Amino acid sequence: MRVDVVHNVTKLNDAMAQQIRETLREKRIFCLNLISSPGSGKTTILERTLDHLRDELRCAVIVGDLATSIDAYRMAEYAPTIQINTDGGCHLDAAMVSTALESLKLDELDVLFIENVGNLVCPVGFDLGQDVKVGILSVTEGEDKVAKYPRIWREASIVLLNKIDLAPFVFFNRTKFYADLEQVNALLPVIEMSATKGDGVSRFCDWILREREDRLAIRR
Amino acid sequence: MHEVSLAEQLIGPVLAAAAQYGGERVTAVTVRAGALQQIVPGSLALAFEAVALGTLAEGATLTVETVPVTARCRRCDAEFEVEAFCFLCPTCGVADVATLTGNELLLASLELEPCESTSSTTSPS
Numbered sequence: 001m002r003v004d005v006v007h008n009v010t011k012l013n014d015a016m017a018q019q020i021r022e023t024l025r026e027k028r029i030f031c032l033n034l035i036s037s038p039g040s041g042k043t044t045i046l047e048r049t050l051d052h053l054r055d056e057l058r059c060a061v062i063v064g065d066l067a068t069s070i071d072a073y074r075m076a077e078y079a080p081t082i083q084i085n086t087d088g089g090c091h092l093d094a095a096m097v098s099t100a101l102e103s104l105k106l107d108e109l110d111v112l113f114i115e116n117v118g119n120l121v122c123p124v125g126f127d128l129g130q131d132v133k134v135g136i137l138s139v140t141e142g143e144d145k146v147a148k149y150p151r152i153w154r155e156a157s158i159v160l161l162n163k164i165d166l167a168p169f170v171f172f173n174r175t176k177f178y179a180d181l182e183q184v185n186a187l188l189p190v191i192e193m194s195a196t197k198g199d200g201v202s203r204f205c206d207w208i209l210r211e212r213e214d215r216l217a218i219r220r
Numbered sequence: 221m222h223e224v225s226l227a228e229q230l231i232g233p234v235l236a237a238a239a240q241y242g243g244e245r246v247t248a249v250t251v252r253a254g255a256l257q258q259i260v261p262g263s264l265a266l267a268f269e270a271v272a273l274g275t276l277a278e279g280a281t282l283t284v285e286t287v288p289v290t291a292r293c294r295r296c297d298a299e300f301e302v303e304a305f306c307f308l309c310p311t312c313g314v315a316d317v318a319t320l321t322g323n324e325l326l327l328a329s330l331e332l333e334p335c336e337s338t339s340s341t342t343s344p345s
């Protein structure tokens with residue numbers, strides 16, 4: 001006996017993400033979901049960004065990690081940080097974020113950063129209730145990752161091209177990178193960044209401030 | 221590992237549907253997945269086999285139907301199939317296009333063995 005079901009597999013997660021989105025909206029918190037391969041520089045970028053925003057916005061971080069608290073320790077120096085261990089799971093889901101939110105003082109918060117588990121594929125399919133996805137690519141991974149993993153560049157609202165200080169050493173093909181991005185998502189803004197040297201961090205912070213203002217204005 | 225987490229998400233709805241339709245056993249599962257999901261069908265089938273062990277869906281074969289990526293141009297309204305992930309309107313060339321299909325992940329259909337066909341066994345706990 002054949003039965004047609006047509007059931008959206010991500011339905012449960014989507015519903016929970018929508019709840020998170022509404023909570024954050026009510027509290028006027030702007031939420032960014034950072035997605036990249038392992039080691040692209042998410043934590044380093046966040047350390048620099050949190051430091052830079054310190055006097056302007058009240059920030060907090062939720063960080064997903066397969067098993068350790070290494071990243072959480074690094075960022076706790078700059079902002080309240082909640083660690084989620086996924087026990088080997090390759091992405092964060094809305095239920096995990098929802099639980100983590102219970103440990104944050106939402107009334108004292110302007111911006112919430114979520115550092116997803118290092119992975120360029122799985123996290124993209126899981127809505128966490130964020131306002132924007134931030135796609136990060138480091139030059140050491142190669143420019144071909146734009147064409148190879150298109151979905152993140154479709155869904156991101158901005159790309160941070162990190163480790164730009166290393167571009168000459170790894171023969172990063174900028175022309176190809178921008179040409180491929182032109183095909184996948186020509187409207188996507190790119191910030192070239194060196195998180196270790198600090199280049200591009202203030203541009204990213206300006207973007208966050210602007211984007212947050214825009215979203216809050218629309219919500220009103 | 222992408223496929224493992226998808227399989228884990230699939231098994232719940234599969235078993236729920238089987239229960240709803242009063243099936244004794246699930247023998248086949250069809251999934252409809254957008255090409256942007258970049259699912260490797262063989263890996264998903266294998267992962268599903270693993271999560272289905274010890275359930276009504278143990279031994280069910282899983283088939284993935286890939287849904288092509290399509291988009292609509294926000295300027296000229298043309299609808300087109302996106303080839304090689306090139307999201308530029310073939311009619312007017314602009315990049316301001318909305319993805320229509322290609323992101324979905326649906327449990328599409330099940331093949332069930334109805335209860336009455338088995339006579340001897342009582343349901344295992």
Ligand SMILES: Nc1nc2c(ncn2[C@@H]2O[C@H](COP(=O)(O)OP(=O)(O)OP(=O)(O)O)[C@@H](O)[C@H]2O)c(=O)[nH]1
Nearest residue numbers: 037038039040041042043044118162163194195196
């Ligand atoms: N040269 C250079 N190295 C960088 C830059 N940004 C980060 N790194 C280095 O890259 C390595 C990984 O950085 P992380 O910030 O831990 O990367 P991540 O994306 O958080 O890694 P996971 O959380 O494990 O996925 C560290 O050794 C950083 O010092 C950069 O702009 N330039």
Ligand SMILES: [Mg+2]
Nearest residue numbers: 042043071115
């Ligand atoms: Mg990290």
Ligand SMILES: [Zn+2]
Nearest residue numbers: 293296309312
């Ligand atoms: Zn057009």
